[in-house]
Amino acid sequence: MKRKIDDAHTQYVRQVKKLIALIANTDANTPSVTTYAKRYFTLIPPMKKYANDLSHQIDHIRTSGLGQRSLPPLQQKWQENQQKLLNEHEFRHSLLRNAIALTVTLSEGDSDEETQINSAKMLGCLLLLTQGNEGNYRHFHQQLKPIYKAVLVLRLIDKVLAESSIENPYLSQRKALLHRYDDENLRQRWYDEIACPVISAAIVQDIGLVHPEALLLLKGINGTKDPYRTLEDTERKALLKLNYQSTLTYVKDALCFAPDLTAYPREPNAVVDDTHQFAIDIIQEAFTGKSGIGDLLKIPQVYASVVLSTKPDYDRLSLPKGYMIIEQMAKHGGINARLANHFIRIVGYFPQGFGICFIPVNDKGFEKDQYEYAIVTRLNPNDPATPVCRVVSRNLSFTGHGKEESINKSRNLYFKAARQKLMKLDRQRHAEILRQMTKNFKDSDLDKQIPSFWEPYDFFSEKRNQSLWK
Numbered sequence: 001m002k003r004k005i006d007d008a009h010t011q012y013v014r015q016v017k018k019l020i021a022l023i024a025n026t027d028a029n030t031p032s033v034t035t036y037a038k039r040y041f042t043l044i045p046p047m048k049k050y051a052n053d054l055s056h057q058i059d060h061i062r063t064s065g066l067g068q069r070s071l072p073p074l075q076q077k078w079q080e081n082q083q084k085l086l087n088e089h090e091f092r093h094s095l096l097r098n099a100i101a102l103t104v105t106l107s108e109g110d111s112d113e114e115t116q117i118n119s120a121k122m123l124g125c126l127l128l129l130t131q132g133n134e135g136n137y138r139h140f141h142q143q144l145k146p147i148y149k150a151v152l153v154l155r156l157i158d159k160v161l162a163e164s165s166i167e168n169p170y171l172s173q174r175k176a177l178l179h180r181y182d183d184e185n186l187r188q189r190w191y192d193e194i195a196c197p198v199i200s201a202a203i204v205q206d207i208g209l210v211h212p213e214a215l216l217l218l219k220g221i222n223g224t225k226d227p228y229r230t231l232e233d234t235e236r237k238a239l240l241k242l243n244y245q246s247t248l249t250y251v252k253d254a255l256c257f258a259p260d261l262t263a264y265p266r267e268p269n270a271v272v273d274d275t276h277q278f279a280i281d282i283i284q285e286a287f288t289g290k291s292g293i294g295d296l297l298k299i300p301q302v303y304a305s306v307v308l309s310t311k312p313d314y315d316r317l318s319l320p321k322g323y324m325i326i327e328q329m330a331k332h333g334g335i336n337a338r339l340a341n342h343f344i345r346i347v348g349y350f351p352q353g354f355g356i357c358f359i360p361v362n363d364k365g366f367e368k369d370q371y372e373y374a375i376v377t378r379l380n381p382n383d384p385a386t387p388v389c390r391v392v393s394r395n396l397s398f399t400g401h402g403k404e405e406s407i408n409k410s411r412n413l414y415f416k417a418a419r420q421k422l423m424k425l426d427r428q429r430h431a432e433i434l435r436q437m438t439k440n441f442k443d444s445d446l447d448k449q450i451p452s453f454w455e456p457y458d459f460f461s462e463k464r465n466q467s468l469w470k
Helices: 002-007 011-024 033-064 068-107 112-128 137-163 175-182 184-204 212-219 233-254 274-288 292-307 316-331 337-347 416-421 427-437 443-447
Strands: 355-358 372-376 388-391 404-406
Touching (some): 011 033, 011 068, 011 112, 011 137, 033 068, 033 233, 068 137, 068 184, 112 372, 137 175, 137 292, 184 233, 184 292, 233 274, 274 292, 292 316, 292 337, 316 337
Antiparallel strands (some): 388 404
8 A cells, every 4th residue: 555655745845744744743643853853852851860869879979988888889770871861862863864865866966056056846745745734734844844954944044054044153154065066075964064953954944843742732631622712911932932842952962963973961061062052053043043143944834834833824826925024024123134035035935835827928929818737846036026837737738847937917817917818718718728627627617817826735735746856
């Protein structure tokens, strides 16, 4: 049965699903970054307390000279406990490292152009795996957010390195990493010094939400409360504080970027390396908003909260408004304006994977009295309002081999002026279009207005249609 399910997707989509499970699977019996974060919050504190108690007993025996016979068994217990702590840390670390490696594999390329294509592919694939507000979409969206943010932060940092947009000593010393495609040593440095801390920060930004106290607040004593409900003000403030404190504890203690893990658990005042400190700074300042470095994560976080919203009124029609929130935050000083501008230039107005309805033109360049379907497939559009798309229908029939096309406002039915051009369609012509382009067409669909967008989930669910980025 599993084979049939796997065969329903391309290798790339299977890898994306593997990454989602590797990071966000919440089944206690399935190892993931999330499940091992839960283990960290529940198992590690008592294990550390036990180790501390044993240390005090051992020190007391050594200094007092009393009870020497009990010293070897206590030392053995201490060593066994330390090994268990190290084993937990090593496995937790390996899960995160695997997630980082797979994220880079799926989103990077051998040139900047290929990286932009692969990043668009990954972001689009994530959105195309969702079904709007169908089913348990809020839980699924929450699982997708860490990966979505990670890819966007990487591309935003590339812009920062290229244009020196913010003053940060760590990034200023690494501008040469932009040229990683021509030098294997630079590529490895980029992986170790940029990808590892940045992807880690995106993945664990809200890891404090799986702390037992946070889960109690979200789900209640019996686990019956809706964790995605609108919280009361006191609940919201308590959750923000708990998430912040627990996440920072996790980032400082549970993460490690050094190749040698045998020094775990760390001493309380141990100095962390620059790479680790960079991850801490990004997360901490994304929470506090004290400097521009935190906006590298905060801006993708805000954008992802729109595109992959967990609100009960989630509506695909609102997705292109994500950029507007970023613009307004920058206008009012809530985020770094230069970073906001970079970000909007990267994503445009329409998210990757968004379904565009548009008016096609004939061979002479005249607009037809019909509409076709396309899917946004490229980052960095020349004009944010003109998405670069893969056309997926031709003459009212779906195709997996459509051309790539930039669709401007005058032909994009998301915009009212374009829709008004087709208001003159008679019912018979509109019915003809809908019968050919709409699954399970009903006569009542004719009473609906010309569509502003379309839902491409069903189209993308077929393996033959999952190669939009070729």
